[in-house]
Amino acid sequence: MSLPVLLVAGLFLPLFPFSMLFNVLYARVRHPVLRGVLLLVWPQIGLAIILMSSASIPPWLPVWALLTSLLYALRALALRELGLWTSFIATSAWALVWIVLSSGASMTQLQWVGLGISAPLLLMAFLVAGLEHRFGAAYLDLYGGLAQTIPRYTTVLVIVILAIIASPLFPTFFAMLSIIIKVFPVRPSMAIGVGVVWLLWSWAGARVLQGLIIGPGHRDVVDLKQASLWLYLLLLAGLIVSGVYGLGGML
Amino acid sequence: MEQLITSIPALPIISAILTQALASRLDRRVAWLSVTMLALTFALTVVILVAHLAGFDSQVVGATHSWGILLNDPLSAIMGVLISGISLIVHIYSVRYMAEEPGYARFFVLLDLMTASLLVMVAAGDLITLLVAWHFIGILLYFLLGYDMRRQSPFRYAFWTFITYRIGDIAMVAAAAILYYAYGSWSLTDIFSGIQNNPNVSGLMGMTAVQTAAVLLALAAFARSAQFFLHNWLPYSMDGPTPVSALMHAGIVNAGGFLINRFAPVFVQAGDVLHGLFIVGLVTAVIGSVLMLTQNDVKKSLGYSTMGQMGFMIMECGVGAFSLAIYHLIAHGLFKGTLFLSAGSVINAARGDDGVPKNDLYKFVVERRPAQQRPPWLLMAAITLIVPASVLFMAHWLVSQDFFQKQGVIVLLFFGWVTGAQLIFSTYRMRAESTGRLLTMVLASFTVVVVGYTLIAHAFELFLYPQAYFRELMHSASSFNVLWFDIMVIVTTVVIVLGWLLTYYSERNGKRVRRQPKRVWLSFYALISREFYIADVYAWLTRVTLRFAESLNVWLRWA
Numbered sequence: 001m002s003l004p005v006l007l008v009a010g011l012f013l014p015l016f017p018f019s020m021l022f023n024v025l026y027a028r029v030r031h032p033v034l035r036g037v038l039l040l041v042w043p044q045i046g047l048a049i050i051l052m053s054s055a056s057i058p059p060w061l062p063v064w065a066l067l068t069s070l071l072y073a074l075r076a077l078a079l080r081e082l083g084l085w086t087s088f089i090a091t092s093a094w095a096l097v098w099i100v101l102s103s104g105a106s107m108t109q110l111q112w113v114g115l116g117i118s119a120p121l122l123l124m125a126f127l128v129a130g131l132e133h134r135f136g137a138a139y140l141d142l143y144g145g146l147a148q149t150i151p152r153y154t155t156v157l158v159i160v161i162l163a164i165i166a167s168p169l170f171p172t173f174f175a176m177l178s179i180i181i182k183v184f185p186v187r188p189s190m191a192i193g194v195g196v197v198w199l200l201w202s203w204a205g206a207r208v209l210q211g212l213i214i215g216p217g218h219r220d221v222v223d224l225k226q227a228s229l230w231l232y233l234l235l236l237a238g239l240i241v242s243g244v245y246g247l248g249g250m251l
Numbered sequence: 252m253e254q255l256i257t258s259i260p261a262l263p264i265i266s267a268i269l270t271q272a273l274a275s276r277l278d279r280r281v282a283w284l285s286v287t288m289l290a291l292t293f294a295l296t297v298v299i300l301v302a303h304l305a306g307f308d309s310q311v312v313g314a315t316h317s318w319g320i321l322l323n324d325p326l327s328a329i330m331g332v333l334i335s336g337i338s339l340i341v342h343i344y345s346v347r348y349m350a351e352e353p354g355y356a357r358f359f360v361l362l363d364l365m366t367a368s369l370l371v372m373v374a375a376g377d378l379i380t381l382l383v384a385w386h387f388i389g390i391l392l393y394f395l396l397g398y399d400m401r402r403q404s405p406f407r408y409a410f411w412t413f414i415t416y417r418i419g420d421i422a423m424v425a426a427a428a429i430l431y432y433a434y435g436s437w438s439l440t441d442i443f444s445g446i447q448n449n450p451n452v453s454g455l456m457g458m459t460a461v462q463t464a465a466v467l468l469a470l471a472a473f474a475r476s477a478q479f480f481l482h483n484w485l486p487y488s489m490d491g492p493t494p495v496s497a498l499m500h501a502g503i504v505n506a507g508g509f510l511i512n513r514f515a516p517v518f519v520q521a522g523d524v525l526h527g528l529f530i531v532g533l534v535t536a537v538i539g540s541v542l543m544l545t546q547n548d549v550k551k552s553l554g555y556s557t558m559g560q561m562g563f564m565i566m567e568c569g570v571g572a573f574s575l576a577i578y579h580l581i582a583h584g585l586f587k588g589t590l591f592l593s594a595g596s597v598i599n600a601a602r603g604d605d606g607v608p609k610n611d612l613y614k615f616v617v618e619r620r621p622a623q624q625r626p627p628w629l630l631m632a633a634i635t636l637i638v639p640a641s642v643l644f645m646a647h648w649l650v651s652q653d654f655f656q657k658q659g660v661i662v663l664l665f666f667g668w669v670t671g672a673q674l675i676f677s678t679y680r681m682r683a684e685s686t687g688r689l690l691t692m693v694l695a696s697f698t699v700v701v702v703g704y705t706l707i708a709h710a711f712e713l714f715l716y717p718q719a720y721f722r723e724l725m726h727s728a729s730s731f732n733v734l735w736f737d738i739m740v741i742v743t744t745v746v747i748v749l750g751w752l753l754t755y756y757s758e759r760n761g762k763r764v765r766r767q768p769k770r771v772w773l774s775f776y777a778l779i780s781r782e783f784y785i786a787d788v789y790a791w792l793t794r795v796t797l798r799f800a801e802s803l804n805v806w807l808r809w810a
Contacts, residue, residue, distance in 0.1 A: 020810040027810070071803070078800035084809060138429035158394075167390055168383040177382065180424050188425075188455050195421035202417045206410050208395075210737035212396075214406050251317065251379060251437070 005053045006061070012046030013098055015061075016068040016089045026087035032129035035083075036122040036219045041112040045093045050101065065098035066193045077207065082128045082138035085208065086121055089164055092197060093117040093172070096179060099194065103182035112246050113178075116171025119239055120163035123232065125209035127157055131212075134221050140211025148217025152224040156232040158209065166198055167206035167238050174247035181251070252302075255295055256312045256323045258329060260370040262292045267363035274356030282346045288341045289366065296331035296370075302713075303328045311376050317437050320376030325715050326512055326577070330373035333581050337501045337588050344592050345494045358398060358492070365391045369502060373509060377437040378427040381513075385423055385471075389416030392503060396491035405490040412484040419474025419481070426467035430517075435462035443516040450520040465521030468514050469528055476507025476561040479535040483786050486542075486554030487788040493591055496550075500557050501588030504689075505580035507561065511568040512577055512715070518568070519721070519728040526729075529569025535562025538783075545779045557587060571729030574711040578704075631751075690736075742787040 010018045022042060030034055072092035079085045100113055130153065131138035147154045166172040176198055184191035224232070274281050309324035321327075342362060349358050368387040375381035389412075396409035431437060433452040434445035446461055447782035454463035472478075477485040485504065489496055511518060511528070518525055539559030546552040560583045567576040716722050781787070 020807070023810040074796075074800050075804050075807070076800075078797055078804055145401075162390065168386045173383075173386070177379070177424060180421075181428040181431060184425050184428035185455075191428070195425065199414070199417050199422060203414060206413060210403070210406050210410065214400055214403055216401050245422060248318070248379070 002053070005049060005197065007056075009046050009053075011048045012042055012049065013065075014068060015064055015095065016071055017092045017100070019068055019072070019095070022091060023087045026147060032126045035086075035125040035129075039090060039118045039121045039125060040115075042090075043097060043118060044111070046094070047097070047107070047110055048207065051107055057098070059102075062102040062119070062187075062190065065095045066197075069093070069095040069197050070193060070200070074199045076204040077200065079204075080140040080142075080211070082124075082131065082140070082208070085204070088122045089201065089204065090118070090121050092111065092201070093121075096175075096194065096197065097142045099179055099183060099190065100175075103186075104180070105178075105182070109178075109247070109250055112171065112242075112250070113175045116175050116239075116243065116247055119242075120160050120170065120172065123156075123160045123235060124164060127153070127160060130224075133219065135219075136245050140208060143219065144212060144215030145217045147213040148215070149219055149221050151222040152226075152229045154213050155243065156236075158249055159233075159236050161205045161208055163236065163239060165201045169243050169248065170249050171239060171243040174243050174251065178247060178251060180237060195248075226244075252307075252310065252323075253312050255299065256310070256321055256374070257336075259292055259295050259299070259376065260321075260367045262288050262295070263363040263367035263370065265370050267360045267367070270356055270363060279350060281356050282359050285363055286339070286342045286346065288363070289335065289342045291365070292370075293332070295334040296328070296335045299323065300328045302331050311438075311440060313376075318377045318379035319373075320356045320380060320438060322376035322439060323374065325717075326509075327374040329577065329581075329715070330509055331370055333584060334366065334369045334373065334502050337498060337584060338362065338369075340588065340592070341494045341498045341787045344497070345492075348494060348595075349492065352399075352492070354398070354400070358395075361391055361395050361398070361492075362498070363505055365395060367500070369506075372506065373513075376439055378431065378439070378442075379437050381439075382420075382423060382427055386420050388503060388506070389413055389420060392495075392499065395495045396488050396499075398492050399427060399494065402490075405455065408484070408487040408490050412488050415474050415481050415484045419471040422467045422470035422474070426464045426471065427458050428664075429454060429467065430462045433464075436470040437515070446516050446520055459520075461517055461520045462522065462524060465514070465517050465524040466527075468510060468517065469524060469531075472507030472510045472565065473531060474507075475510070476504055476565060477535075477558045478531050478562065478565060478579050479538055482539070482558050483782075483789060484533065486546075486551045486782075487786070489550035489554060493595065497588045497591035498551075500591060501584035504557060504561060505564070505584060508564045508568065508580045512563070515573050515716070515725065516721075518573075519724045520569075522728070525569050525571065527569070528565055529729075531564045532564070532566030532569050535559070536566055537562070541589070541779055542782055553587075553590065557583075560587075569729065571662040572708065573725055574715045575708040577715060578708050578711045584695070648688070654730075 007018065011021055014022050022038075026035065026038060029038060069092045072088045072095070076085055076088040076092065079088060094114070094117060097110060097113055097117075100110055105113075128138045133152070137145055146157070163170040163172060166176045176194065179194050180191045183194065266285050269288075270281050270285050275286065277284065303325050309322070312321040313319075313322065342359070345358065345362065349355055352358065365388065368384050368391060372384035372388065375384055382455060393409045393413040397406035399405050418789060427437075430442050433454065434442045436442055437443070450459065451460050452460040454460035456463075458466075474481045488499065491499075518528075536559050538556075539555050539562050543552050543555035543559055546555060560579070564576045564579045564583070567573075567579060712722060716725070779785075
């Protein structure tokens with residue numbers, strides 16, 4: 001793969017410092033639909049670029065990708081604004097696609113991984129918009145007590161965060177599993193790095209939950225409508241099915 | 252039979268779905284739906300266990316995938332009865348205990364899902380299914396411990412549990428990766444037969460694949476069973492509801508022992524890893540017990556008691572007594588579960604009358620009044636050395652004549668000896684009106700416990716590991732260098748003899764108060780009362796990491 005192509009692909013399957021472009025763009029775009037499109041399309045552009053160029057990945061690139069992933073997972077720990085948190089986790093997760101790529105995965109598998117990572121983040125973008133609409137800001141430790149105030153919304157939020165931090169049976173879980181399983185026997189240090197990323201995501205996810213859902217309910221805020229709840233749950237069930245029969249089926 | 256096996260984890264899942272769906276219609280009565288489903292699950296597990304006791308062969312219930320396989324063998328059968336039994340008791344207890352709490356139905360949904368995950372874990376026939384169940388347990392425990400969403404503190408400590416479990420989860424994924432890479436299958440039975448045929452497939456850092464996997468599996472077991480350095484979550488996770496504490500201490504924390512048993516074919520081929528288990532277990536057992544004795548908080552003390560027991564369980568695995576660890580985890584699960592569930596009633600009753608008889612034991616333990624008139628020390632010293640050893644020898648002779656060939660058994664025998672010696676030593680220091688009677692009672696109970704324990708452990712071994720060659724393999728794998736073995740025997744004997752010499756010396760010289768050792772003792776006490784500052788170190792590391800992440804965000808302008 002030639003260097004210019006690599007640099008362009010590194011914008012979409014983010015490699016630091018090119019990753020900063022996506023995060024600036026995501027912060028500028030406020031509309032949830034546009035954010036959702038960005039989350040879905042961005043890594044697919046990177047994959048399409050790679051698909052068009054047939055050269056092999058240099059061995060130092062997965063290391064760079066892992067460091068990028070670690071950097072953003074670590075930085076996500078200290079974030080309180082949920083929009084930014086979503087884009088940082090997206091950056092951290094997409095960078096790992098380079099590692100899957102270097103382990104000789106098929107393009108179908110790569111696209112599944114890309115979509116599997118993006119899908120729960122897309123739901124998160126809508127949930128963040130919902131919080132901004134209700135409270136004026138989607139901030140940790142600012143109001144809290146969502147479990148008491150808006151229980152339906154909290155149910156969806158908890159499941160979506162579990163999907164993002166690669167809990168079973170979501171596609172992200174199988175994606176992380178396939179990365180570690182492919183990489184560990186050949187490059188164990190790399191696999192340990194991926195394991196640390198997973199650990200940092202879990203920590204970041206738990207911080208979001210504790211900063212939002214815990215505490216006494218204090219405001220009269222409108223909860224999700226029953227129909228919206230069912231729609232979210234249906235989408236999440238779809239994610240689980242795609243995890244089990246998509247990436248899970250490829251194991 | 253296949254339907255029966257798949258029904259066992261399916262019933263609690265169906266129960267969780269129905270409980271959630273019917274919660275608004277049935278209100279508090281929805282709990283009985285959950286209890287009924289659990290009672291059914293328990294009945295099915297009992298049927299499966301009885302079938303195995305009657306000679307039913309192990310069976311694999313497959314899925315169309317390369318994963319999703321359930322294994323029905325004696326280990327999964329016995330663990331299934333334990334899990335569903337304890338879970339049923341916890342369910343029944345929670346019906347009234349949780350009645351005043353908000354999110355009543357949510358609690359039962361989480362309990363049902365936890366039970367299902369535990370049942371899948373013990374019956375998992377492939378690595379992916381095991382990993383899925385293993386991860387789920389950590390997540391569900393996080394929400395069960397943090398059940399009260401109005402307060403921050405339960406969630407804070409639930410997070411400690413969650414993150415420690417995650418460390419073990421990742422080690423487990425790595426172990427799965429190594430085993431899959433080496434033996435080309437997710438199925439546990441395929442992997443185990445592969446190991447039996449070729450245990451020397453190369454792994455990492457000069458180790459074989461089996462050794463690498465065993466190290467990683469041991470790490471996963473350590474995180475789950477609160478071994479030293481990964482133990483901090485356990486004593487602090489008492490802020491959750493009492494039924495959750497009971498389920499956790501009786502059924503979840505034991506998963507490490509189960510995991511080692513499930514992967515026994517890996518561990519018996521892993522050589523020195525078993526010795527590592529023994530050392531980690533020993534350190535955990537000692538530290539857990541020391542910390543238990545120095546806590547002011549009763550719940551924390553119970554937490555450290557569990558840690559000590561888990562250490563002992565891992566230690567048993569380290570000496571090749573795998574089935575003994577299963578018996579231990581069942582016994583510990585039952586008594587610790589009872590302790591937690593009856594804690595409230597005991598506290599309530601003790602407010603009126605503590606009910607503690609003011610007898611010799613009370614005077615010695617609580618009032619710390621040692622005896623003034625004591626039996627002859629030489630006689631007691633001789634009893635200390637001879638009686639426990641004789642009882643243990645007799646117990647092992649009853650079950651197997653060739654126990655001298657099994658070093659692991661002898662190591663356990665020595666621990667029994669030390670415990671017995673300690674017991675007799677304490678008896679010697681007690682003020683008793685009838686020393687002979689007291690001593691007879693102590694020796695009789697010691698004999699009953701040891702003989703009973705040994706006989707049951709032997710029965711468990713025959714049930715869980717019916718192949719004679721595998722039992723031999725377990726004992727030979729855990730045997731170690733004769734020099735080390737002799738050193739351990741000599742050190743143990745010298746410690747007991749020195750203890751008695753010290754007693755003799757202090758009796759001869761009266762009660763002289765020495766100031767220097769007291770200061771050292773107080774420093775040691777300060778160290779253990781702060782739990783070796785391990786929690787403080789973890790808290791400091793957390794603060795440093797978060798501050799570093801904040802600084803990075805500022806330097807990189809939040810992009």
